Amino acid sequence: MKQALRHFIESFQFLTPEEVTIIVDNTVLRNPKKGEILLREGDVSRECYAVVKGCIREYIIKDGVEKTVSFFVEGDPVNSFSSEVTGCPSKSYFECLEDCIVTVGNDSLIDDMIVRVPRLEKLIRREVEKEAGKMQDRMSSFMISTPEERFVTLINNQPNLIHRVPQVLIASYIGVTPESYSRIKKRVFAKIKEKN
Template sequence: MHEILLKYLSKFGSLTEQEVKDIADNLIVQTFKKGTILLHEGEIATKCYFILQGCIRQYHLTDGEEKTTAFFTEEQAVASFSSASQQIPATHYWSCVEDTVAMVGYLDREQEMYKKFPKLALITRELMEQDFGKTQESFATFIASSPEERYELLLKNRPDLLQRAPQHQIASYLGIKPESLSRIRKRISLKK
């Protein structure tokens, strides 16, 4: 696990070898089994995660039905900013879709880490800005797309998810029923 973290941190040219080692020694890396719930609706988020290996799903329960709103995989952060910063209950769940290795950040210790490692704050900000931009684009595209177009975009941009998550979760993520997803897949395979 530690090697995965070192390899990831080494990607940032702004960090010296010693800084990479020092930061890695101060971060907590944990392994979570498939099915582990990391955050329940109604809890106040006190942790954030950065996935080194694995997949985490964010979902809401609406009238007893799970609605998948996001999948997070390698080199993606999982954070509930509104819950943590405003100290309000989360409106969603985080669940491990597969065994997952992640850096665990304790939000109450975040500033302490940034004081100790100022470059880490800059890297975190840069990553958050990139992630926010991608999220905005994804949301706009989702709203403007048909279910078939959403599936085609998923095939193009994140094909690994189709192998990693169950079909009913993929369908929920696309905003459709599993039967509709089956029909879309069939139509697309006939086009080829």
């Protein structure tokens, strides 16, 4: 697991080899298995994660039906910011869709790491800002786009997801039934084939 973490951390080019070693040596890793729930609705988030390997789904339950909100893959931070910052119960679930390797952090671990590697504070702040921007863009786009446009955005931004995630979950993510998703997928790939 540490080797996978080292490879992940080395992708942040501005870190020195010494800083990479400090981070790798002091990072807490977990290996949650497929189907494991990292956070449940009603729990207060006390930890944040980053995906080193695997895929995690965020979903809510509305009227007894699971609604997929997000997918997180390698390099993505996973956190219920509203729950962690305010101490309010989470409205979401975070479920591992594959066997995963994740970093596990909390405020004291992050503070300790920043003391050891001061430049890490800039990276963390940038990642939080980037995630907030992505979340805002996703929400805006979702409100004004059709399910077909949502699917096109998904395959443009995360093309490997359609091979890693069950179709029923992608259908839930774009807001349609599995039957409608099959039609949309067929139509979109036919258009792509025509262009090539």
